Amino acid sequence: MCRTQETLDHEAVFAAKSNAVGVPTEVLSAEEVRRRDPGIDYAIAGAVMFTKDAHLDPRELVKLLTSEIQRLGGRIVWNAEVTGWRREGARLKAAVTTAGEFAGETFVLAAGAWSPAAAEALGLRIPMQAGKGYSMRLPHPVQRPKYCSLLMEARVAVTPMGDALTVGGTMEITGNDLSVNPARVRGIRKAFVKYYPAFKESDFTELPVWSGLRPCPPDGMPYLGRTRSAENLVVATGHSMMGLSLGPVTGEIVAQLVCGEATSVALSEVDPDRHA
Ligand SMILES: Cc1cc2nc3c(=O)[nH]c(=O)nc-3n(C[C@H](O)[C@H](O)[C@H](O)COP(=O)(O)OP(=O)(O)OC[C@H]3O[C@@H](n4cnc5c(N)ncnc54)[C@H](O)[C@@H]3O)c2cc1C
Incomplete structure (x- = not known):
């Protein structure tokens, strides 16, 4: 999902390359995204749909x-x-x-x-660096998008999991330390509500924050x-x-x-x- 036309144009170039190597994509306007996922508020310029992508819990x-x-x-x-x-x-x-x-x-x-x-x-x-990321699970989201999304400008991932919605992201290099940095978590929430305006940052109050380390070679x-x-x-x-x-x-x-x-x-x- 792209908030700006500039990002969408950039992603469209990547989408064409992806099609050329056999990973099918479609470039969608905001109207088309809303048509395919009715009832969800999207504040975006458009999106690239990876039609064969899947997700799991x-x-x-x-x-x-x-x-x-x-x-x-x-x-x-x-x-x-x-x-x-x-x-x-x-x-x-x-x-x-x-x-x-x-x-x-x-x-x-x-x-x-x-x-x-x-x-x-x-x-x-x-050699490896641990790339720390966080995620939060909204058990009763106010809206439940049908699709997983990567919020491109914000580098945040949104995934429907059963009735819940998981929102995660961030890449923090702080050694093998799993502690939660509240500023980073706020950054994820702030970005998410810009793309999904039916949600409020306060929806995340009291939710536990999961942290994990991605094993990243140089x-x-x-x-x-x-x-x-x-x-x-x-x-x-x-x-x-x-x-x-x-x-x-x-x-x-x-x-x-x-x-x-x-x-x-x-x-x-x-x-x-x-x-x-
Ligand atoms: C927020 C976030 C979102 C992500 N989203 C995605 C995604 O959408 N798609 C995707 O493909 N990947 C995603 N990843 C990355 C993915 O989680 C990692 O690439 C993956 O977990 C790495 O798997 P692994 O088995 O190598 O390591 P880990 O999952 O870290 O497992 C390593 C295991 O080894 C154990 N261990 C470590 N040291 C020892 C020891 N000395 N003795 C015994 N056991 C030990 C640990 O306890 C751990 O259980 C995400 C990561 C994060 C943090």
Whole structure:
């Protein structure tokens, strides 16, 4: 969604490029957005619709993944922090955790913004900054837009989740600190009500604020693949702002690596050893 015609024109150029690579888009006037989502007040110049985009509720996804892992015979050990590794020569024998040691044939390092610390103990250098973001869930929104939106000038994301509406954004570089910066949260609310004028900033009063850390490598590319630092380690981290979207393909590639199969895409651009 774009508040100004200037931003919409800029996004239309991007939309044309997107169409050319097979990701379909439509450039919509404000009237057309209102026609497609009647009953919602939009204070915008227009929008680019990514017609094949989808969205999900991350809490439901994690619940589903948890039960699916358990159904398939996997065991999840909660609150076990990896503090080190036991190795024999080039191979890892066990992950050393606050809940004891866990031996294994193959290990996958996927610790998000905390991955560099876990990697360092192996002599593996995967530089990363944590990019903190916030989100708030309006349980009873005054209006419930049909579409997810990215408010382009404000860099805020709005997502319908069941009956609720989630509003989030911000990229704050403050180390691995999850504390909430009220000024940043105010910025998200202020921006949101400009695009959706039926809402008021006070709608957010008393709502809990969730904070999360995006794992951001300096070159914007994930770390995915095997590494020279240990024969039986697979690294899968550093997905920045796209970790959910890239989760399925990452999982598929990790499975291929663990099973010793050829990967479905070449991994040279995302080599975990590229900064070694
Ligand atoms: C506000 C916000 C909005 C976002 N919106 C989107 C979006 O719309 N689409 C999208 O694709 N992505 C989005 N992202 C990004 C996405 O959340 C991340 O890219 C994704 O979570 C990264 O997944 P991950 O599994 O690598 O890391 P995480 O989700 O951070 O998971 C890492 C896990 O490892 C655990 N861990 C860390 N260290 C250790 C240790 N030593 N021992 C044991 N466990 C450890 C952590 O506790 C954590 O559970 C958003 C992020 C934020 C903050």
